[in-house]
Amino acid sequence: MSNMHRIQWFDQQIREGKYPNSNHLAQQFEISRRQAQRDIEYLGISLRAPLLYMSKNRGYCYEHPTYVLPLLYMTEEEKQVLKFLAFRYRHYSYDNASAVNRVGHLLSRFTDEQHAGTVTDRLPVFDAHPRLMQNIELLSHAIQDCLIVQIVYKHPEEEATRLGICPFRLMNHYNGDYVIAFCEQQHKQRIFRLDSIEHVTVTDVRFERTIEPVGWEAGGSPVRKPFIAAVRLSSPLIGETWKGYPAQSMGELLYNIEFYDIDSFLQHLLSSEWQQVVAPKWLRTKLQGRCLKLLAQLNGEDES
């Protein structure tokens, strides 16, 4: 948005109690008064700012001091384009993928434009095919709300078929966009190419997400699995984590705790209450090693 920086300035002026008006805005940015007035109208109407003109101050303030300028103000159309780009960037899998994926996550949270440009020197560029974008939009909505979708699917060299699907997940993998879904007619999970879907209709019939999708991992890269420690705790856990580590109850105070960083988890074990570290063996060995080292240090101190 080309007027974003002007709007931000105006907002800041209001907050500082300077009661800015269209003249000030026009002078500050060397634009016409009419343009400045349009900016102020935009702030008031599209961005729903509670603008109040104070004649005695000959400028504006906010009626409600709680008003916050939305981080990203753009049209629905622009939001759609960004959503699509966010999807692309999140699934981008190549040699500098992590930088690009971060951009994708940023876009997903609708941060303002000022940050996006500095993340990486060279962002990949994607064509925005209207039908593809729309289908992704519709399928995303259906996935979120667990709604059955009717599609017309035409794979090359096959007849077009009408299918009812329960979509689980969208993904981009190796030159193609796909949706993983359970097909009602064929009673099995399938992977559908998005560019072979000719038509999408989202119904208002909900489906039960009892079956988790199997097989293909989302995106191009395999996902690292966490280590799992079987720990017997002193008392039952409330909730699904043990001080932030995901924990799954296995019964009788035994929990499977997930962790990625070994050193951090060892520290955690050394500073927490538990009864027994059942498995894995290597973790017990490392923990033992730490304890022996501490003991040696302790004894060393006493002797000195």
Place this chain on the structure above:
Amino acid sequence: MGAVLLSELQMKAESRSYVDAMHGILAHGGWTTLAKPMLSGMSVTGFRFTVNRKLAADSSTVYNWMAENFLAADFLGITSSQQAGYSFDVTFPLYQKRAVSVIKRSIDHGMGAVFWKDGFVIAAGYDDERSELYYLDGSNDEHQIVPYADFGINRSPYWYYQVFDSRIELDELAVYKESCIQAIYKWETHDPMLPESHYACGRSAYDAIIHALRTGDYDRAGARQVFNDYAASKRDVQLYVDTLQGIWPQLSAAAACYTRLSQLFAEIVGITDSAEETASEAEWIRLVMDARQTEEQAIQSMESFMRETIDNRYNDIALR
């Protein structure tokens, strides 16, 4: 184990390239029902165009087997194991022993194996009592014999083998698209393994052929073989891209170009037997120049079809 022979295995030498062997094995093993031209395109083998500047007969097999044949399988979703080396190397006996063992294991699992015997051949059986491997070279249906002790010892100083381990399902449309990008790469890029003083690749191969024909400094018998081999590859590619245009009409221009290209190569091969060598050379040059331009147009068409992915792969479009 005593003796095993995969008697239903067949091989037909056409482009005299790796794909002749690969197709024979995969078709027999039930890992593909596709015709050889499709495999040639999908594995990208058909798009390779490398020549020795003197048009030596082995031009079509001068490339990095370890790198390229691995990829040929990988593009199809097939995992493979392979090794290569010089038979005069001190470590050769270790690799020879391992090669025979791996090939036998593959045959036990019902899959033939590719190996180099001055041409790519298919290992189709073995007999432990006689210490022999049986193979097909594609010239006929007769099984030839190579004793274990002679495996890898060829007229050329190399040995090589490849076995196919497993297969995963890939979206064939994704494979087709990838092959288009790889074809462009092959057209534009010189194989880093080959000294440019002696070899030319892709677009430059045409220039090298024209230069050789003009100066007369080339191996005549070799040139005939080179044209024969590549006429078969271009035929494969024509059939392949023709199939692709049925899915993506945007490729119809490329398909038309490859059809013309295939015809040009057929003509080049056709005048091979002409009695007057200088007359045929002039005609060869004209046809080769036409072929160069035709293939250039085909590649441009594929470039615009795959533009988005190519742009996003920056300066190394071959890296998936």
Place this chain on the structure above:
Amino acid sequence: MSSACLEHIRLIRESKSYTDSLYAVLTAAHIFNGPKYMLSGLSGMAFKFTVHEKLLPMSVTAYGQWGDEHWQAVNNLGVYTEWDGGRTRHPTFRYYQQDAVQAVKDSLDRGIGVIYWLPEFGVIYGYDDEDEVFYVQDGSSREGQIVLYHNFGLNSTPFWYCQVFGEHVHVARETMILESLRLAILDWETPYKTLPHTDIASGRMAYAFLRQGLEKGGFDEDGAVYILDNYLCARTEIRDYLQAVSGTWPELGQAFNLYDHLVCTVSGIKGCIKETAGLRRVDRRQVHELIAMLTAAESLEEQAISLFRAIAGKYPDLKRSTVPRWGTHSPR
């Protein structure tokens, strides 16, 4: 459910991580005897010198396509080897991974460690089926790292690599030395070993990149120190190697003298790296001094390579008189 642990394998980080790993594996398996500099020299690893134009830390391991580079290095020692690797994002990765996990276990059962890209290169020295893990030494501590079978090959880079070793044959010492010189010449004269990337230079060209990178400034601080540390270590290895083999050809004695002089010339490089707040950094005020030392070193090295060429030229080079069907390729 089985397990294996080769406790006697010890990875010590001094040289290139691959050399350190190879040394740990081969000495523990009694396939190689001798000091590390001999392994580094005979395998040609000592002579590999690559620099990224921004002096990134990855320079030290970017000496070519590993499959090819390492195969030549190990083959020269007369050892059978197989390697596996590629990009983890490729569709076939999981299948290669499963095969590799089995191959690693088989190797450990046979009592031979496995080289693995962590990153850097480390050594897998044990496995446990019950916990489904590999034990990996990275040379930084006695404890080592743990890698789940499921995560084998997954790391902070987009690629994975592992290498197993088998039987070995005796190779005549002279043959090994001669080939190591040929590998040295190749590395010196090949400007780019990771085409199509031309922002990473090798050998003679690497000197130019290093000098230019230092001069321009704006280089990676950690990378610069790492490159220089490794450079110094490698030059010392080459010197010690040449001293050990100098009796084989008279030219090698001369080459040793050159490298001995080189090591003295560049000994001042250490002094150009200062430690502040626990971080080692190139002292920007001494960049010109650094460049002068490197320039002198390059000239000495160029002379040494000429001596190698003189030796190599006396014998037919079967491996390079014909174009192979493996070797240099672009990353896939």
